[in-house]
Amino acid sequence: MVETTRRRAIEDAASDLFRRNGYAATSVRDIARALDIRGPSLYAHVASKEDVLWAIVDRVASRFEIAAEAATLAAPDPDDLLGALVRAHVAVVTDDVGEASVFIHEWRHLSDQRRQTVLERRDAYEDRFRAAIAAGIAEGAFALTDPSLAATFLLTALNGIPTWYRPDGPTSPAQLADLYADLAVRSLTEASR
Amino acid sequence: MVETTRRRAIEDAASDLFRRNGYAATSVRDIARALDIRGPSLYAHVASKEDVLWAIVDRVASRFEIAAEAATLAAPDPDDLLGALVRAHVAVVTDDVGEASVFIHEWRHLSDQRRQTVLERRDAYEDRFRAAIAAGIAEGAFALTDPSLAATFLLTALNGIPTWYRPDGPTSPAQLADLYADLAVRSLTEASR
DNA sequence: CATGCTCCCTAACGATCGTTAGTTAGGAGC
């Protein structure tokens, strides 16, 4: 049901293997085996192994960008923005943990040019978090800290989700989004005592 | 100066390469080249490529355990314990970012038995964080949340440090430990409003 | 019935992988 084209089925199988064993430790023949075909047959559908990685990374990057943009537009005021960004991020990750994991961990195996592109897009994405935190501090809603370091703290926690989250576990994506948004906002909010 | 034995020099060079390119994408000849020798010469010092990875992972695991144990013994009361654990963790990571990164990311390339050992030790280590959080909640110092999920949130943030921290950057290890301990404790503390 | 499209096959290419075998050069201790 999920896979509409053969190409997409290949990317899904590759996602799963890349996540479990890493890009470098996954051979083209491994991917083919998961689809019950032979290695060389893949090349009727993809140009190269790296192309498959790139397709996955590129798609997930877009998903993060679209979700963050929607959250930014929908957030009523600055100190809700950070929570909205966290929720959006969790939603993208939980929507397809395998692909998200590949995006987060395997992009460094891309060619120089593509890796550079990913770095730039990632930096722009992280800027949204830094800006949201800076706005919250300026507004007095958040405690005084380095927005850049706080953003990194939160983003690494968010990016860690694919390393442990399983869709069939006890926590639903919605619950996880709520819990992480709470932890994130609280980590920036002055304590009561 | 750092390297006392040839064996250790190999592990240091391997750490650096494993961190930058990953274990699977690093060849034995790559490691040798970093030491200005030929690939097969390495086998006078190490039994296998995996042995090098294991030596690094095992040593770092011990460092984490020792640091956490010291923090546990030194922490005066429960709600200081979490901060102490965070500080200890940051100290271990910043002490050798390369090795820490290898420990965190490359242990899955170990053989089944060794991987299992790492998993168990890691689980015991994470239990310290879960227990500290649970104790803080029981004491009323922390807000009501799932200790396990909160611990995962914090540990993934901590484990993300090697992906971005550079010793020659603007933040000192001590500063980073303080900032992260603040963020961690605050993320579990009820907001003032 | 022919054409073309999708999908997969086997065989094989050169490169590189981790590793083994056997050897050599230099220095320390008797």
Next chain:
DNA sequence: GCTCCTAACTAACGATCGTTAGGGAGCATG
């Protein structure tokens, strides 16, 4: 001078890597 140790070398092993070439089966459209 002989022995032993450390540390490196070259040559080569079988396996596997990503990829290319060339061919064939099934099916839809004209």
